[in-house]
Amino acid sequence: MSQAGPRPGRWRLVVVGGGSAAAIQVRRGDVPPQEVLVVAERLGTGMAFLGHSTLQSYAGELLLSGRPEELRAVMRPGDLRPSANEYDTYVQESLMRSGASVTLARVMDIQQDAQGFVLSLRTPGGVRRQVYADGVVLATGSTPRRPPEDLRAAGAITYDTVHRELAAGSTRRWEGMSVVIAGAGNSAMQTAGLMAPDARDVTILANRYIGMYPAESNDRFAWRAPSQLAYELVVKSARECGRQPWNVPCVRHLVHETLTADGGAIRWRYRETDNLGVLGSHSTAGRCRHARAHRVGGDDADGLWEETRRADSTVVVWAAGCTPVYPPGELTGSLAREPDGTLRRDAHGRTDVPGLHVTGACAGQRSVNETVPARTRGPVTGPASGEEPGLPVERVTA
Structure with a gap:
């Protein structure tokens, strides 16, 4: 592989990660791309498991560079937002x-070495090698947060599993089952809408x-368009159930206050x-036939209720955010x-190393x-916003 670092065998910068953050670092960062090596197990966004689902952000909010035509080129004409596959x-x-x-x-x-950093790599074929760099940027993204141990023991899954199984055409895991989704954001709401048609009932x-x-909120990270389906189903199901x-x-x-699994029950x-x-x-x-609850502590328990589902007829989905x-x-x-x-980092993304x-x-x-x-x-x-260095022929190695 040809390397174009500031001196033979050493890169000015190595960017670890192959997603949107890595692309922004390469295309809008302060090191010419010709002096950058990107190391990733896979190129593409970490949200690829969403498949054909439409992303909640508009195309203009998802740009990686000052060239919007690059995103438009992979989108269907007339769409305001790309699908996860298109964005990938x-x-x-x-x-x-x-x-x-x-x-x-x-x-x-x-x-660290005397001049910067040494990165030990393993290729998909199992070959081990080292690369050297003056600087390193970690742009490795995040992964869905795992459920607590008691819920994992009861068979809890993360929300990306739902998307992957739907992409494979399978709903067997939750068909006819009670579904409990733990999470407050868009991932929880949108997962509820996807599982509802085949589940017995869904509780977020x-x-x-x-x-x-x-x-209801000025926070742009609050529920957005795809979550509207679950929002409407909550209101309608209480009237129809x-x-x-x-x-x-x-x-x-x-x-809710607590969610636990023990003794074969959720x-x-x-x-x-x-x-x-x-x-x-x-x-x-009392709002629908699935809301079977009892008071905890008697009538004077300040409105505290508990509900129980059998673990063998319930699927718990953890949609409580992601972790880096x-x-x-x-x-x-x-x-x-x-x-x-x-x-821990400063305003420029610099760590204590x-x-x-x-x-x-x-x-x-x-x-x-x-x-x-x-x-x-x-x-x-x-480089100023919208400005990028020239685009030479790409070089890719395995």
């Missing part, structure tokens, strides 16, 4: 046309009420006072972390349109 293609092509070199490999370790257990954007003919899938939304508790809003008032005890992923190794393991699991930077989910940036490249050459402004 866009991310791949954005990296391939950037001018950076790309190596498909897993980073097994990152160590949230730790807080998010609300629809922009009617138990009536003949019963044509609307039963979906409930509760702000249990959750909630308070009436936390569920007085639009969705909660349609989901508490990092390459293994002593150096990355020693980096200071914030309470949310992201690495000189030359080691983070961007994207690793830096607490929640979406593409708030992802900014790390400044790897000090507090010097890189």
Whole structure:
């Protein structure tokens, strides 16, 4: 492989990751792409499991560079938002046309040397090699957060499993079952809408009420368009459930206090006072034939209710957000972390190890349109927005 680092055998910058954050770092960062090596196990967004599902963000919010025509080229004419598959293609092509070199490999370790860093790689074919760099940017994205141990023992799955099985044409896991989805955001709401047609009933257990954007919330990370389906089903199912003919899938939304699994049962508790809003008032005890609950502590228990489902007839889906992923190794393991699991960094994405930077989910940036490249050459402004270096022939190695 031809390398174009500042001196033979060493790269000016290695970007670890093959998703949107990596593409933004390469195309909008302060190091010319010709001096950058991208190392990733796979090129493309980490949300590829969504398949043909339409993303909630508009095309203009998802741009990786100052060239919107590149995203439009992979979208169907007239669409405002790309599908996950279309966006995955866009991310791949954005990296391939950037001018950076790309190596498909897993980073097994990152160590410091006298001049910068040594990265130990393993290719898909099992070949091990090392690359050398002045600086490193971790742009490795995130993965769905795993459920607690008691729920895993009861068979709980993460929400991406639902999308993958639907993409394979299978609904057997939850067909005719009670479904309990733990999560407050768009992932929980949208997963509920996908599972509802085949499930016996669906209960969304949230730790807080998010609300629809922009009617109920000004937070652009609140529920957006695809979540509207689950929102409407909650209201309609409370009115339809138990009536003949019963044509609307039963979906409930509760702000809950606890969710546990023990003795072959799934249990959750909630308070009436936390569920007085639009969705909660349609989901508490007595609202539909699936809301079988009993008071905890008697009539004076401040509206505390408990519901129970048999574990062998219930599927628990964990949709409680994502957690950043990092390459293994002593150096990355020693980096200071914030309470949310992201690495401690300054406003320029610099960690406490000189030359080691983070961007994207690793830096607490929640979406593409708030992802900014790390400044790897000090507090010097890189290319202006919309400007990019020339685009030489791409180089890819395995």
